[in-house]
Amino acid sequence: AQKVTQAQTEISVVEKEDVTLDCVYETRDTTYYLFWYKQPPSGELVFLIRRNSFDEQNEISGRYSWNFQKSTSSFNFTITASQVVDSAVYFCALSEVGTSYGKLTFGQGTILTVHP
Amino acid sequence: SAVISQKPSRDICQRGTSLTIQCQVDSQVTMMFWYRQQPGQSLTLIATANQGSEATYESGFVIDKFPISRPNLTFSTLTVSNMSPEDSSIYLCSVKIPASSYEQYFGPGTRLTVT
Numbered sequence: 001a002q003k004v005t006q007a008q009t010e011i012s013v014v015e016k017e018d019v020t021l022d023c024v025y026e027t028r029d030t031t032y033y034l035f036w037y038k039q040p041p042s043g044e045l046v047f048l049i050r051r052n053s054f055d056e057q058n059e060i061s062g063r064y065s066w067n068f069q070k071s072t073s074s075f076n077f078t079i080t081a082s083q084v085v086d087s088a089v090y091f092c093a094l095s096e097v098g099t100s101y102g103k104l105t106f107g108q109g110t111i112l113t114v115h116p
Numbered sequence: 117s118a119v120i121s122q123k124p125s126r127d128i129c130q131r132g133t134s135l136t137i138q139c140q141v142d143s144q145v146t147m148m149f150w151y152r153q154q155p156g157q158s159l160t161l162i163a164t165a166n167q168g169s170e171a172t173y174e175s176g177f178v179i180d181k182f183p184i185s186r187p188n189l190t191f192s193t194l195t196v197s198n199m200s201p202e203d204s205s206i207y208l209c210s211v212k213i214p215a216s217s218y219e220q221y222f223g224p225g226t227r228l229t230v231t
Contacts, residue, residue, distance in 0.1 A: 035220070037222075042224075043206055043224070043225045043227065044222070044223075044224045044225060045159075045208060045222035045225070047117075047219065047220070047221055047222075050219055091158065091159070095220075103149075103161055103164070103174075104149075104151075104159075104161065104210075104220060106158045106159045106160075107158065108157075108158045109158050
């Protein structure tokens, strides 16, 4: 069975600090997809990134970067120079290709608070 | 991506009643999903709704409690039946765009409080 673990329940930083959110996953499939979503206080789930299991290149998008390492089954998310608007709950999720309908299994989420 | 809307955005209901949540997408999609997020918790898949077939429910969720309709490729409803306070959650619909990819987008959610 697939599983996603976000060990950090809450993180608190001061604006402009860098912060890394950890995500560790378990799956028996060799082909799968990993996702990060942001959930601001409004409750809407905002798609940030999708990565497939064959692409281990790190990705950078503005202040966001993602580090995918299959050897350690991790898909960590770093926010550089954090801002107050980054305060939200961040979810890591996994979808196995073998599951015909692409069910997403979510981690428990990390609450990020960025203080001014 | 896709524009997904849900109605209602929030509601307060009495126990024992039922609420139907609507999900509308601005493009045709094969697969739609319904998730539940209990207060302070992560998201859990309730069921998958494909047009033209019966919804597929996850373990712990049953059709009598959460009947789902999928009348066409842009619309779905989820009904929360015979509600109790434990049903107080955010209910989110999600779509897979396009059907062959694994990008999933979520609606804004419906905040349900059962008193």
